[in-house]
Amino acid sequence: MTADKPLRADARRKREALLAKAREVFDAGEFFDLRFDDFARLAGVGTGTLYRHFPTREALAEAVYHGEVAALCDRARQLGAALPAAEALATFLRGVVDHLDTHKGLARTLATLMADRTGALAEGSRALEQAVTDLVAAAVREGAVREDVGAGAVMMALHGIGAAHDRPDWRAEADGVITLVLDGLRRPH
């Protein structure tokens, strides 16, 4: 899929500069307020170069987001290996909320990208979803979680948490959603 073409030294350098500055601007929550052209200058790069590397704003966001997602997925795998499935799922979900809380920019980005019908974050999103699906499947196998509601519903709830990132009482409500999901998932006996 990703046919990694040999990239000229020059190009790699600029690309890194763009990604680095993007992460920075992201964490400051200014990513979507910035003129795309101005961003290029901010990163010390010409407009044309910016556009060659990342044809759209969303493409750049997706590139940054990719690293974040990889980290989250790793964590999911680690938890899955170290804890009983139900506990792993709970810890992971709470961890995601925590992560979004400390990286507000990320939450906002996810919300924007998800609302965007271009499917810009398809790849990263799928990876995250796979991680959640695995955790849920393990918990079901373990008998701790009902099987009539899929991981998709959990993803949707996460989407909601991201999408509503600007609510005044976000953190408490996000925790509430996770609580409802986890308690709701418990196998009813």
Added chain:
Amino acid sequence: MTADKPLRADARRKREALLAKAREVFDAGEFFDLRFDDFARLAGVGTGTLYRHFPTREALAEAVYHGEVAALCDRARQLGAALPAAEALATFLRGVVDHLDTHKGLARTLATLMADRTGALAEGSRALEQAVTDLVAAAVREGAVREDVGAGAVMMALHGIGAAHDRPDWRAEADGVITLVLDGLRRPH
């Protein structure tokens, strides 16, 4: 709040024309693909007039959305009066999913507006939230629902359902979320 100013006959007519055409375009799912200027001409109105009545695309969406929300809120009140609180809440939430399912355009609009930091749908959204809050509060009073998780979490879950409207298996997953929320809300004993 809404200081209904006496509107000239002329103005009212144009305003109605805009809203009518907007609803139409909405249901066709073309609302966000249309040049705003072109929309004015479509409605048989000058650009200036469009902008005077609805300063932004979001303002127009919000105006259309307002009617929809009013209907939902009415339904919430009716259910609250006719059924035990817990049942009313369940029926209402399932009804919202049903409504979004038959009005895809609405779901997409909500998703877009919610992702938008301008708070364009603040008013309608607040009304809907109030309705949910009332239903939840009644259920808590009735003792059927836990009190450590607020209505805000339920709203967030609803946001998620709207935000994820383009997932392939949307309906089933949305129902799943509602199931999780309702089961999660049951007072743990």
Added chain:
DNA sequence: CAGAATATGGAGGTCATCTCCATTTGTCAA
């Protein structure tokens, strides 16, 4: 080190958004 291949940057074109105001339409008092 010369020539080919690759990448750069930023001036300028394009296009949706929104403003402004000369003109039209509606309202009301006489």
Added chain:
DNA sequence: TTGACAAATGGAGATGACCTCCATATTCTG
């Protein structure tokens, strides 16, 4: 009805973000 004032209209054109294009610069390769 009519005159006069206020309210509303429409669409030409300003604005400004986004993106393309290509003359120039940098890197690679034999």
